[in-house]
Structure formats: structure tokens, C-alpha cells
Amino acid sequence: MSNTNLKQLAAALGLSISSVSKALRDSYEISAETKKRVVEMANRMNYQPNPFASSLRRKKSATIGVVIPEIANNFFALAIDGIQMVAEQKGFHVLTYLTHENNTNEVSTVRHLLGGRVDGVLMSLCRDTQSVDHLTSLQESGIPLVFFDRVPEQMSCPTVTTDDYESGFRATEHLIQSGCKRIACLSLSHYLSISNKRMNGYMDALKKHGLPVENGLIVQCTNDNEYNLSLIKALLKGRKRPDGIFSTVEKLAISVYYVTQEMGLQIPKQLKIISFSNLRTASLLNPSLSTITQPAFEIGVEAAGLLFRMIEKKTFGNRIDKLELKSALIERKSSERINKI
Amino acid sequence: MSNTNLKQLAAALGLSISSVSKALRDSYEISAETKKRVVEMANRMNYQPNPFASSLRRKKSATIGVVIPEIANNFFALAIDGIQMVAEQKGFHVLTYLTHENNTNEVSTVRHLLGGRVDGVLMSLCRDTQSVDHLTSLQESGIPLVFFDRVPEQMSCPTVTTDDYESGFRATEHLIQSGCKRIACLSLSHYLSISNKRMNGYMDALKKHGLPVENGLIVQCTNDNEYNLSLIKALLKGRKRPDGIFSTVEKLAISVYYVTQEMGLQIPKQLKIISFSNLRTASLLNPSLSTITQPAFEIGVEAAGLLFRMIEKKTFGNRIDKLELKSALIERKSSERINKI
DNA sequence: AAAATCAACGAAAACGTTTTTCCTAAATAT
DNA sequence: ATATTTAGGAAAAACGTTTTCGTTGATTTT
Incomplete structure (x- = not known):
């Protein structure tokens, strides 16, 4: 845990907490000189904003969840690779969960995800998933959700698959x-x-x-x-x-x-x-x-791309993307x- | 994001927020009947505690970070598999970061981790890492840190390697x-x-x-x-x-x-x-x-085991474990x- | 019977941000 | 000269938990 917080930073600068926060977020309310002073001091004091405080306040986690059956699998490893690449570009963190092809694990993972730990979910079903109740409840909770490769047929949702x-x-x-x-x-x-x-x-x-x-x-x-x-x-x-x-x-x-x-x-x-x-x-x-x-890597990239469009609300209302890539x-x-x- | 919070739950039950919180955490201060009522209502209302609020307050994230060079790699995929298994048993989440064998990525990842997003870090160095400054600063920040397979020689730290x-x-x-x-x-x-x-x-x-x-x-x-x-x-x-x-x-x-x-x-x-x-x-x-x-999977398991012992403070003072497994x-x-x- | 203990709960502070609202002095307009 | 705007920043209210103290009324102890 980073030991210096906004309060200490503000004290060191003789400014208020709010001004420091705004300076760091480059608000127009703060003068250029002050911003420079703040940024310099923040670097000197090695300030790192507390991600939980920030997430709590903004209701954003800057994290996506990836739920897959297994990781020791060439297809999924490559897909994750693609997902990670996009996530990193967006400044997002990636939380991965393995279901080990077990529906019970899938259900409990989804329940965890309902807690709001992530801003979006990428998922590939496990082999024995029949009921999609847990999936629809996740979707209805408002968390953007995109399936790739192993997608549920019974529900309407964005997917990335192959031919x-x-x-x-x-x-x-x-x-x-x-x-x-x-x-x-x-x-x-x-x-x-x-x-x-x-x-x-x-x-x-x-x-x-x-x-x-x-x-x-x-x-x-x-x-x-x-x-x-x-x-x-x-x-x-x-x-x-x-x-x-x-x-x-x-x-x-x-x-x-x-x-x-x-x-x-x-x-x-x-x-x-x-x-x-x-x-x-x-x-x-x-x-x-x-x-x-x-094209496993591309599948990951496209699925993540789709997810981020939903997270960033760039996708209109009820539009549901179904992307199909070609295998060789x-x-x-x-x-x-x-x-x- | 789960829509129901403690406040609403408390209101529905006619109890105070603190009592509900305590009931859910099975505090001795709350009577058995009340606990039962609370748990039932929590289930009915589909209550999921907000992880950020909880993390902020408790200064615990229930998350570990795993930093590896690449994921499309049989060794690392298996190691992650082992790590995930242990983490799941402990009720922890796993955040993975790929450095793509690039030291710059490794350094910036470590800086992110310094923000306190995780309770512990498992790491395998990238091929061009020479300076260990970023690693020592992570260690000094107090976050438990265990290296596996690719470990730094210049610093004193817990490791899991092979012969x-x-x-x-x-x-x-x-x-x-x-x-x-x-x-x-x-x-x-x-x-x-x-x-x-x-x-x-x-x-x-x-x-x-x-x-x-x-x-x-x-x-x-x-x-x-x-x-x-x-x-x-x-x-x-x-x-x-x-x-x-x-x-x-x-x-x-x-x-x-x-x-x-x-x-x-x-x-x-x-x-x-x-x-x-x-x-x-x-x-x-x-x-x-x-x-x-x-033994890639076992390496993951052992490294995670070591890390959790440190997180749970089960390891005495300055003890530094160096575990060596045998390859076949x-x-x-x-x-x-x-x-x- | 008074004092002490206890069980069961509530009030409020704290965690570290972000953001809205508010304040003050200087600058501009009338 | 007075009114109004505008910078630049401060105060304070959230966000949803957890936890430390109280606060009751009931029970036990002396």
C-alpha cells in the first residue's frame, strides 16, 4: 500500500485536498503553475492514488473480468494474450477466473462478479453449462458482457466466434x-x-x-x-x-x-x-x-474491443454485435x- | 454493480447499518435470530458487498498480482494454473500482467502495483531486466513478493525455482x-x-x-x-x-x-x-x-503457497524461503x- | 437493594478519493 | 464608484464498508 495520500500531499503543498486532486486530474479550475507544483511534489513523494477509494467514489474499477474454462490450453492462452493487449492499451486491469469446465465454478464466479468488482466481463462457457440463468442475471445487472468462442445460444448477447x-x-x-x-x-x-x-x-x-x-x-x-x-x-x-x-x-x-x-x-x-x-x-x-x-489472438482482441465499446458506451442502445471470424x-x-x- | 447496499438492507430490516454489517460478518454482538433474519433478507435482496468500500476500509484487497513475461507459453500457463488453484482456495482474486519480455513494461507494471491494488505479488522476471530498483521498491513498500523460476539474483527475496x-x-x-x-x-x-x-x-x-x-x-x-x-x-x-x-x-x-x-x-x-x-x-x-x-504447475502452487503464508503473516519476521523443486x-x-x- | 456485568444493538468516525458547492479577491463592466 | 464576472482555490458531501464506542435494559453479583 502506497503510504502517501492526498491529505499528506496537500499538507506538504499548503493546498487543500480538493485542489490537489483537481490538479492531478488536470482540471481547468487549477492554474498551470499550481498544477506543475503539484505534479512535481506528487512524484517526489511517490504518490499513488488509492485505487479503492477512487473506484468507490467513481463507481468504476478500470478492471475487466475474463472467465474461461482453462488456461493451459493454446487457444485460450492466445485469446487471453489478445485480451490483455487491448486492456493494457485502455489502462485496464485484467482479472482472470478459471472454471475448469465445471458449471458450479462458473456460477459462483459469476456471483462474485455481480459484486461489481469489474466494469465488464469476457467469457467463454464451460462444457457442461446448460442453464443460462447466471448469465442473464449478470447481463441484467448492467455489466457489459461479451462472449467469445463458446457462446450461449439461448440468450441474446454480443459474441465473437468463428465459422x-x-x-x-x-x-x-x-x-x-x-x-x-x-x-x-x-x-x-x-x-x-x-x-x-x-x-x-x-x-x-x-x-x-x-x-x-x-x-x-x-x-x-x-x-x-x-x-x-x-x-x-x-x-x-x-x-x-x-x-x-x-x-x-x-x-x-x-x-x-x-x-x-x-x-x-x-x-x-x-x-x-x-x-x-x-x-x-x-x-x-x-x-x-x-x-x-x-485466429485465437484476434478473437481475444475483437472480443475485448467489443467489450470496451460497450464500457465506453460507444455502442448505441440495444445494438448487439455478433462478430464471426474465419478459421484457416x-x-x-x-x-x-x-x-x- | 450490485444495486442493493447495506443501507437499503438495514432499512428493509429495521436495523442499523452497523448491526447488519456485523450480522453478516457473524459477530458475537448480534443474536442468532437477528443474524438469521439478516442473512435471509440479504439473500432475498441479492445483496453483494461492495468490494471497493470493503477494501478501502479494511486495507485488504483479497487480490494477488501475477507478473509474467508471456502467457502463450506452456510453462507459464501451467504455473498460472497452479497459482489460480491456490488463490481460489483462499478466496483471492488474481490479476495478471504480461511484460512481453520488456523491462519497461515490467517497471510500469510494478509502479501500478505499488498503488496498493493487491495484497501480494508473484513474479517471474523478463529477459532483459538488469536493474532491480523497481523490485526492491516494491518489496520495501511492504507488499509480500515471491519470485518463481526467473528470479533476481541481486536481491534477497523468497523464491521458488528448479534445479x-x-x-x-x-x-x-x-x-x-x-x-x-x-x-x-x-x-x-x-x-x-x-x-x-x-x-x-x-x-x-x-x-x-x-x-x-x-x-x-x-x-x-x-x-x-x-x-x-x-x-x-x-x-x-x-x-x-x-x-x-x-x-x-x-x-x-x-x-x-x-x-x-x-x-x-x-x-x-x-x-x-x-x-x-x-x-x-x-x-x-x-x-x-x-x-x-x-514441475510448472507445482511451481505455481508452491509460489502461491509461500505468498499466502506471507500475506497471512504466518511466516516469522525476516525469514526468507528459497524453495527448489526438481525437474525431470x-x-x-x-x-x-x-x-x- | 445497589452495583456490576452483560447481551444486543445503534451512532458515528474512518478509509482516501472525487465532485459539487461555496468562497474570496481581483478584474472587468456599467 | 458600484455591480458583475471570473479566476483560483477551499469546504464539505458523497461513495459503502468496517470498527470503535456508546447506550440501553436485563441479568447477575455482592
Whole structure:
């Protein structure tokens, strides 16, 4: 805690507290010379305004909250990076909260946020969030709220997302064009819109190319990594093994790599795979992993930008922005066509 | 901002503000029945105490600050994860700041922190920090401060680190035992103690095994990825190419992989490599990467634990904890001995 | 029965800002 | 010369808590 306050500063200057405050905030009521004197003394005495007093009085915290499922995740780490950049430019602080994919944590975090600790909230839902009551109550409290990537479908709110349906479609079509006939889809959660949209793209691509949609090929994964591994193993050891996998999320693709390594299954010869991913090492994997790569950093930047427009009331009345960015499909070895001789 | 405050709550209950406050804080001065009434009404009216008023009055923020070079980094993401876990248990909020390896940012962040926004600070230095003036002033201000991983050598402060010297030594010795005769060292910064300690381990291992320490084999890398790539290229294209690389940091190893891929240099046949890294995909790379893996999550947990002991004044007077955790050396293909026939 | 203790609560000060209102002297207008 | 404006600054009222003292009436102690 900074030890010098306005009172001491005022005493040292022979001025009143209010004048010092106004001088520091560059008010027109204070003469230029006085301002200079004040600023100099403030520096000399190492004055730092008390943020709580200021926040209390102004009802502004200069802080935003970011609520995400996890941080040890390339996508979210990059998104946070973008968010932090914008926040810093605006002179805002960033409070982060991790839900660990657990709705209970999400709800309690939102309740904390309702206390008014932040001027705005950026959020990406956790995988098992169904009810949006906590979210609407946050929104109704008047705190600007923007969702990114994992957004709630049931409520009207500003969002920043990517072209999930199209990406799922293109990824699946790419596998088909590489020769796959039986393509599995690894889904993160049937509650998440991104997971469902990606899966819908997958299904429509199958239909377009006359391939059947088999329920057994759609694997709903959990938050338990071990259990996911067993699901993937079961999928790949089954009688009618898929020859292609569309993974809606990075960590599931990594699990597939581990399983195939253990089983001695060859990618892309026996199994092709493409996955949503922000791995920097995708091209260095054995084999290199074909990816749909979301512009994670930009998503963070745009979401934060939107939030600050709301905080600064630059957005008119009831306008609700829905921004969609494009992901990039990057073909690598893991989905390469094998030309039989 | 929550709309109901103590005053309104008190009015609704027909009690005084102070009694309501005391009831909510479970003071012995208030009867059990009254407490129950108050708590019920508080829930009904959705009362959330104003955090700024509370912080202002109590001179406690229930918040810690975390200052790190970057977040899109496996090590730091994991460390943050550990920190957040402990903070949540303690009911604390976490404010994160990124310096982007830039000392100017570090200094200005510290100045912000001096304002008293947080009750404690966890920090990992940026690569070009030389002077520790800003750090000592933060420490002298009385805010508990714990460094992790990248710690300042010139000042006396609590730290959580790993066995960097030993790890550098073991990694280098491992390369030697795999048959390397000319081992290069990729250093992140000659200002960072971790980088230097790892390098000292490297040099001592060379000496122990009668290998010369060549300045040309010690590459001081920068914060510019492109430039680092050119440095690595120059190293590997030189007349007397090294046959082994000890990388003190993950991203430089990744750069080496890119360069060798481009050059068609074969790992581990023509070049062996081992690197500090927390890559989850290390074993899936082509070839799998031998790593020294730091217990990043635990580092976060321990550093936060230490910080909270200081915040809660559980640590006696001038005691200064220096905790050292062990890293694990994991041998994989990238440093495998090639047995000539 | 008087004095002391006690339980349960209220009044008010304090935390350090920001901001509105008010004051005083000098400058300008009438 | 008097009235009015205008700088430049001071006083004081918030902001919503927490906490230190009182203040009661009731109970216990002596």
C-alpha cells in the first residue's frame, strides 16, 4: 500500500485536498503553475492514488473480468494474450477466473462478479453449462458482457466466434476428398454450440457426399482425459474402424495420436485425422497434423474491443454485435491422400 | 454493480447499518435470530458487498498480482494454473500482467502495483531486466513478493525455482553419453539467472568430460523469433557444425526443429537435441523431443503457497524461503545414441 | 437493594478519493 | 464608484464498508 495520500500531499503543498486532486486530474479550475507544483511534489513523494477509494467514489474499477474454462490450453492462452493487449492499451486491469469446465465454478464466479468488482466481463462457457440463468442475471445487472468462442445460444448477447459450421464442413469434406469413407467425429460436449455447429458441418458434409451418418462414429467425450482415451481406443479397436477422424478440439486429437502410437496404427495410411488446433508444433508432429486453426489472438482482441465499446458506451442502445471470424484449414500429412500404386 | 447496499438492507430490516454489517460478518454482538433474519433478507435482496468500500476500509484487497513475461507459453500457463488453484482456495482474486519480455513494461507494471491494488505479488522476471530498483521498491513498500523460476539474483527475496544448474549439467552429460562431441547451448538471455545457471551446468559437464567450451557454440538468443532462426541457421550451417544442442528454453528447440526440417538435417543422426520444455506433445514430435521438464504447475502452487503464508503473516519476521523443486529429464529419440554398425 | 456485568444493538468516525458547492479577491463592466 | 464576472482555490458531501464506542435494559453479583 502506497503510504502517501492526498491529505499528506496537500499538507506538504499548503493546498487543500480538493485542489490537489483537481490538479492531478488536470482540471481547468487549477492554474498551470499550481498544477506543475503539484505534479512535481506528487512524484517526489511517490504518490499513488488509492485505487479503492477512487473506484468507490467513481463507481468504476478500470478492471475487466475474463472467465474461461482453462488456461493451459493454446487457444485460450492466445485469446487471453489478445485480451490483455487491448486492456493494457485502455489502462485496464485484467482479472482472470478459471472454471475448469465445471458449471458450479462458473456460477459462483459469476456471483462474485455481480459484486461489481469489474466494469465488464469476457467469457467463454464451460462444457457442461446448460442453464443460462447466471448469465442473464449478470447481463441484467448492467455489466457489459461479451462472449467469445463458446457462446450461449439461448440468450441474446454480443459474441465473437468463428465459422464453426463451415470449418467442420470443410474439414470433413477434406477428409472425404482424401479418400475417407468412414469418418468419426470427436465432440467435446453436446451442450456447447461450437461443438454442435462443428458437428453439423461434419454431418452435412457426409450427406452431401452420400456418406451415411452413423451414431457410433460420433463420440461424445468427457472432461476426463483417461476416459476419453478409453473411448478413442474403443473406437479404433472396433470391428469397423473409422478411416478418418474429425476432432473438434485439440486435446482429443493429441489423445488420438497417443492411442495410434500405442496401437501401432499408421497415420495417414490407416487413419487420417484433422483437428481444430492452435498447436505451434502441429507441423512438427509425427506425422504433421492437419488443423483448422482459429485466429485465437484476434478473437481475444475483437472480443475485448467489443467489450470496451460497450464500457465506453460507444455502442448505441440495444445494438448487439455478433462478430464471426474465419478459421484457416491447413492441410498437412495427417490427412494426406495415399495413392495406391 | 450490485444495486442493493447495506443501507437499503438495514432499512428493509429495521436495523442499523452497523448491526447488519456485523450480522453478516457473524459477530458475537448480534443474536442468532437477528443474524438469521439478516442473512435471509440479504439473500432475498441479492445483496453483494461492495468490494471497493470493503477494501478501502479494511486495507485488504483479497487480490494477488501475477507478473509474467508471456502467457502463450506452456510453462507459464501451467504455473498460472497452479497459482489460480491456490488463490481460489483462499478466496483471492488474481490479476495478471504480461511484460512481453520488456523491462519497461515490467517497471510500469510494478509502479501500478505499488498503488496498493493487491495484497501480494508473484513474479517471474523478463529477459532483459538488469536493474532491480523497481523490485526492491516494491518489496520495501511492504507488499509480500515471491519470485518463481526467473528470479533476481541481486536481491534477497523468497523464491521458488528448479534445479537449473543440475538440470543443465545432466542434460549436457546425457548428450555427451549419447556420443556428442560438439555441443551448442542456446541461451535465452545472459541477464537471467536461470539461463546462466543452466549454462554453467552445461559448461561444467563439458569440462568434466574433457570437452572444450567454445564461445562460438554458446548462442545468446533474442526476443525476435526471426532473428533467432537466423542465428540457429548460421550455427547449423557453419563449417564446424555442432552435433548436439542443449536448449535452455522450449521455443528455441522448436525453432531448431523448424530449421533442421528446412535444411534436411536429421535428428538424432546428424544432430541431437534436448531442451527445457513443458510441451505436452514432446513425445509426438518427429522425432520425439528429449526434455528437461519443470514441475510448472507445482511451481505455481508452491509460489502461491509461500505468498499466502506471507500475506497471512504466518511466516516469522525476516525469514526468507528459497524453495527448489526438481525437474525431470526425459530421454526421447531426439538425443538417442546412434550405434554405428 | 445497589452495583456490576452483560447481551444486543445503534451512532458515528474512518478509509482516501472525487465532485459539487461555496468562497474570496481581483478584474472587468456599467 | 458600484455591480458583475471570473479566476483560483477551499469546504464539505458523497461513495459503502468496517470498527470503535456508546447506550440501553436485563441479568447477575455482592
